[in-house]
Amino acid sequence: xIVYILCFILFLVGLYGIITRRNLxxxxxxxxxxxxxxxxxxxxxxxxxxGVAPIVDPGNPTExxxxxxxxxxxxxxxxxxxxxxxxLLAIAIRLYRKYKTFDIREINNxxx
Amino acid sequence: MxxxxxxxxxxxxxxxxxxxxxxxxxxxxxHLTPGxxxxxxxxxxxxxxxxxxxxxxxxxxxxxxxxxxxxxxSLAIFIVLMLAIFALFIGSRVFLSNYLPKGQLGEIIxxxxxxxxxIFIGIEVAAAIITIFLALIIFKEExxx
Amino acid sequence: xxxxxxxxxxxxxxxxxxxxxxxxxxxxxITTGIVGYSLVIAFLLLKAPDLAIVQIVIExxxxxxxxxxxxxxxxxxxxxxxxxxxxxxxLLSLIFSAVLLxxxxxxxxxxxxxxxxxxxxxxxxxxxATEKTGSINLVTGVLFDFRGYDTLGxxxxxxxxxxxxLTVLRIKSKK
Numbered sequence: 235x236i237v238y239i240l241c242f243i244l245f246l247v248g249l250y251g252i253i254t255r256r257n258l259x260x261x262x263x264x265x266x267x268x269x270x271x272x273x274x275x276x277x278x279x280x281x282x283x284x285g286v287a288p289i290v291d292p293g294n295p296t297e298x299x300x301x302x303x304x305x306x307x308x309x310x311x312x313x314x315x316x317x318x319x320x321x322l323l324a325i326a327i328r329l330y331r332k333y334k335t336f337d338i339r340e341i342n343n344x345x346x
Numbered sequence: 347m348x349x350x351x352x353x354x355x356x357x358x359x360x361x362x363x364x365x366x367x368x369x370x371x372x373x374x375x376x377h378l379t380p381g382x383x384x385x386x387x388x389x390x391x392x393x394x395x396x397x398x399x400x401x402x403x404x405x406x407x408x409x410x411x412x413x414x415x416x417x418x419x420s421l422a423i424f425i426v427l428m429l430a431i432f433a434l435f436i437g438s439r440v441f442l443s444n445y446l447p448k449g450q451l452g453e454i455i456x457x458x459x460x461x462x463x464x465i466f467i468g469i470e471v472a473a474a475i476i477t478i479f480l481a482l483i484i485f486k487e488e489x490x491x
Numbered sequence: 492x493x494x495x496x497x498x499x500x501x502x503x504x505x506x507x508x509x510x511x512x513x514x515x516x517x518x519x520x521i522t523t524g525i526v527g528y529s530l531v532i533a534f535l536l537l538k539a540p541d542l543a544i545v546q547i548v549i550e551x552x553x554x555x556x557x558x559x560x561x562x563x564x565x566x567x568x569x570x571x572x573x574x575x576x577x578x579x580x581x582l583l584s585l586i587f588s589a590v591l592l593x594x595x596x597x598x599x600x601x602x603x604x605x606x607x608x609x610x611x612x613x614x615x616x617x618x619x620a621t622e623k624t625g626s627i628n629l630v631t632g633v634l635f636d637f638r639g640y641d642t643l644g645x646x647x648x649x650x651x652x653x654x655x656x657l658t659v660l661r662i663k664s665k666k
Contacts, residue, residue, distance in 0.1 A: 237493055237605050240500040242595050244526075246588045247504055251511040253584040254577065257569050259516050259561060263523050266553070267507045270530050273546075274500070277537050283492070283606035287538040288629035289380065290621055292452045300538045302620075302629040303613045306638060308542055309630065310645035313384050313471060316549045317652030320478045323560045324659045327482075330564045331489060337569050372544070377626035380540035382634065388548040395555060416657070423650050430643060442639035448625035457625035463635045463642075470646055474653040475552060482556060485660040486563050 237278055244271040258326040258336045262319060269315045273308045280304040347487060349402030358400035365393035369472075376464040377457040383464040387471030394476050398483070405487040412480040419473035426466045429459060493605055496536060503529045517566045520557045524550065541630050 248271065251264030280301030288302040326336065333341050349355060372379075373386030403411075436445040449456035506525030513519035527550035534543040571577070603609060610617065616633055626632040634642055 235599065235604060237496050237500065238599050238602070239596070240497055240504070242592065244500060244504050244507060246591065247507045247511070249587060249591075250584045251507075253587070254580045255511060256571060256577075257516070259557075260511060260519060260568075262557075263510055263519060266523065267510070267526055270503075270526055273542075274530060274533055277534060277539055277542065278496075278605065279602065280608055281537050281606055282608050282610075285538060287380070287540055288617070290627040290629065292621075292627060295621075299617055299629065301608060301610060301613050302616060302633050303638075305539050305542055306630050306633040307641065308539075309382075309384055309545055309634065310642060312542065312545050312549055313388070314645060314648055314652070316553055317474065317478065317649050319553055320482070320556055321652050321655050321659070323556060324482065324485075324656045327485070327560050327564060328659055335569075336564070337571075377628050377631050379628065380630075381544055382541065382628070382631045385541065385544040385548065388545060388552065392548055392552060395552065399555075416653070419650065419653060423646050426643065426646055430639065442636075442643070444624060444636055451621060451625060452627055457632075460624060460626050460631060460635045464631070467642070467646060471649065474649045477653045478656045479552075479556065481656050481660050482559060486559070 238275065241271055241275045241278060244274070256337050256339055258329065258338060261338070262322045262326065265322070266315065266319055269311075273311060273315075276304040276308050347402045347404075347483060350400055354400050358396055362393045362397050362400075365396070366390060369393065369468075373464055373468040374454065374461065376468075377460050378452065378454070383467030384471055386464075387468040388475060390468070390472040391475035391479070394472070395479055398479075405484060408480055408484050408487065412477060412484065415473045415476045415480060419470055419477055422466045422470035422473060426463065426470065429462060429466070433459075492536070496533060499529055499533055499536075514568050515566055516561045516568060517558070519568075520554065520561055523557070524554055527553070541628075 245268055248264045248268035251267065252261055255261055255264065280303065282298060282300050285298045285300040286296060288299045288305065290299075329341060330336060333344055335341065369386045369389035369392075371386075372381035372389060373383060376382030376386065398408075430442045433439075433443045433445050434441060437443065438445075444458040444460065446458035448458050455461070503526045506522055506529070510519045510522040510526070513522060527546070531543050531547045531550070534540075534546060613633075616637055617629060620629050620632040620637075621627060624632040624636040626636070
């Protein structure tokens with residue numbers, strides 16, 4: 235159980251970063267930390283003690299495999315994570331070229 | 347963007363081909379060993395990014411490359427969709443069903459339509475990552491003061 | 492096993508805290524790599540080789556893109572003096588954390604202990620995957636056969652994200 239709680243603390247660290255930081259790059263970093271903790275939590279749930287990786291040996295099939303379903307879901311989520319991070323970075327650099335700063339509060343004041 | 351020193355160029359020249367081959371191996375053995383379209387596509391994109399970073403390129407050249415990569419990305423996802431729709435006309439007439447013969451378990455040519463999905467998803471992932479990278483690099487080149 | 496993973500996740504938490512508080516953007520970006528690459532080791536320990544391969548490549552590419560963006564703009568962290576609003580934000584995040592942690596502890600009491608997962612949904616996937624799909628890598632079998640809709644949606648999102656990056660970076664800025 236302690237592993238689940240530590241994993242959730244990692245999520246909370248990312249949330250703390252998103253709420254308190256004012257730099258756009260730091261916000262992107264915090265968002266990817268939250269992403270990582272969610273991936274880890276999903277894979278932790280599917281783990282089985284003394285289970286083997288979910289690849290069948292056609293000669294002698296064993297009974298205990300770890301759960302393949304969360305792994306398949308996380309596999310797609312990792313690639314989406316790269317795409318969303320790149321999208322956020324593109325928006326960030328676009329804002330930097332316009333306002334010459336990464337400070338979201340200042341960008342909010344300069345708007346209009 | 348200008349390239350790096352001669353040592354980096356030579357090493358990149360030597361190993362990027364092997365990385366590319368490894369990516370193709372991961373893709374076509376996706377149903378037998380760990381890996382598959384997503385992992386192999388990302389590895390191929392990594393080899394390509396290594397080449398661009400080591401050798402450098404100018405904006406016009408990068409634009410042509412970007413045209414190719416976005417075209418192949420669109421074509422790959424279109425073919426994936428067509429493979430899925432094709433299942434509506436064959437066999438059990440269920441969307442996304444596996445309509446080709448399954449073959450011998452553990453052979454390279456087996457598992458019906460799964461290797462085809464793997465190959466085209468691999469192309470799609472590789473082209474998407476390359477397109478994102480090229481777009482960022484072109485933006486950097488064109489707005490340089 | 493649980494102890495090893497706990498130490499690894501503790502290491503990730505320290506790395507994440509340093510990345511958020513670093514005084515320099517470049518070191519913050521590099522420190523994010525601690526979290527990402529520790530995740531690769533965690534996936535290997537959790538018997539997920541597919542995920543480890545994907546994560547190690549994707550993490551490297553993410554780092555390259557982030558470093559390129561930081562070097563292209565600025566690597567200096569903002570110099571902000573703490574005013575009332577920032578203290579209010581810290582208080583707000585602590586309150587959020589406490590509330591979320593309470594509900595998390597409530598909800599995981601229904602889960603099995605770590606390592607004693609019972610297969611309910613994937614029972615059929617594991618026993619029937621080799622006959623129904625012909626693929627001996629069960630993750631690929633689930634990904635492209637049983638859960639094909641998810642993969643198709645994922646490919647669409649990737650396509651949309653690439654289009655989004657192109658659109659955001661292509662607009663001619665009005666002077």
